[in-house]
Amino acid sequence: MASKNVQDGSVKKGLTRKCLVKKKATQKESFYELLPKRSRKEFLQKCEAVSSSEEASFTLPLLPHHSNVLSTKARSAMTVENASERDSSDEDNNIFSEDELPHLSKYEKKRLKNIQENAKFFASLKVKETTASLFTGAPRTLSKFRREKKTKPKKNVAMASRRSMRLRGLGVFRQSFRLQRLDPQGIPLSELPEKTAKAYLSGCVTKPAGPLQMVPVNEEQDDAFLNFLEGWENIFSKVKMSTDRKQANSLDRYKASLNCMTIKEGYVTKVVNGRIHSIAIHPSETPILVAAGDGQGTVGIWNLSKKNDPRNENFVLEPHAHRVSCLHFSPSNPSQLLSVSYDGTLRCGDFSKAVFDEIYRMEDFSLTSFDFLGRDGSTLIVSQFDGGFAVVDRRTPGTSHEMSGTVEMGELKNVHVHPEDAHYFVGCGGSSVNIYDARQIKNKELLNPVARLNGHSRIVSSAYFSPMNGKRVLTTCVDDNLRVYDTSCILPDIGLLASISHNNVGEGLTCFKAIWDPKRKDCFVVGSIAHPRQIEVFHETGSLVHSFTNVNYLTSMCFCNTMHPTRNMLAAGSHRGFVYVFMD
8 A cells, every 4th residue: 555655656746747847848937036146156157067067058048137036837836846856865966065055955955956957958948049040140230220310401481470360450350248348139238337446445335424323233232332332421531541651670570471361251252243354452441442343344342341241242333334454542532443444434433422433535545554643643644555645634624634645665554653753654565664754745746765674575464663662663574574673763774683483374364463562662462373372472582472372262363463551461353253352
């Protein structure tokens, strides 16, 4: 039985060997890649020595450099062959002895033996001789197969450039009825009225000229608003408008006062429905009143003096038809709130009379900003969207200006008057910031600047003199920089004091506006896009002084901010119409 098994095994080995030889003949793969890299050079030298000594035509097949790995079929064949020969002890045909290749294992030596036998087999096929017999003719050169480029003769006559008949003014061209100003029946339509700049910017009907009654848009607050107006004489009429600033003696004390300012549930409310573009705080210490203007022409009045829930006393008024771009309480009368709008009007809301008086009306252009030229608040300078400005005297009857002029910037987004030398005012428009002298204004003429604040590469959204002394100018630019200029001496070219890298563009491409703290002449406030939401306070040197933040209540970016002139209080307006108040 055992002899029969041995006989069957030998038969199987013979059949396997024949099958492998047949497969190797058809596979035509290079076994050179199966060698370890450390043995390939030694193997080639050994093969050359064997072929020269035995005078055998032993040559390696062409190495297919395009194939780095044997096929699966060839690998399986090699595995079967190695397994079939693993038990044989015949090593006489192996040209590599253990002394010559001491570093190879027994398995690697067996592989080299198989590779030698396969190489001899391929040599017996005489592939090289057959290939050489096919190309007995002269070798073809590559130049015979190169295609000669045909050179086109150059035309010396210059050809005229083609132009359409429309450009040459020839022929009749099709146009739609809309472009021809015709109705579907071919009847000419009436001419469109000429659009003014004001109508283009506002896009809505303006309010009627003259005074407007103070009527809350939120009707549920009618009774509360009447009580608010009735108590105005008893509360706000007795308020003394203090101009003294309670400035901390040192920066450390100022930081300590900012750390004491917090926000709580009652100090967050939705004052208006639209995006807030302007905000102001009443200068009285008690009671506390915040006004905010949005992009729809409404002004919200929030009375924080109510002890139970200050959020319940919020009155939404509608003195304008478009964006309320600037708000200021009168410096001399505590019952008056002045506002300008893109609808081309400047109005004064008098809470003692419950009316919005019209001070100035510009029919053709929108109004962007204003400031007081005197401490009594009777004379104002108003900036226009087209680059013009006007000087308005409230004591003069009517709604016209006293003088007007233009600046070279093309647009005037913001004006601010020097706190000590009221004849100087700074204006910004485009990428320019200039200082002007109001004494040089000539009616309807171009006003040249007395100083330039250079260095802005993109649009400047705001520029303000520092409070108290006006020795600094703070600018906010879309190029993500806050700049502080030294204006202690008004010269033609103002030097840059500090530049602070700050992302000044938030959601909806609305730009932040950095504004000074009126209690300090060296610190300013600006919103931030950082998370968690925060409002930052910087020193004029660029160092961060404090960050107002609260993950529970401060949940939006605040583009408009203002500080109370005498007490520790900050009011910030967001793009969703909310006002956030931090106070001690």
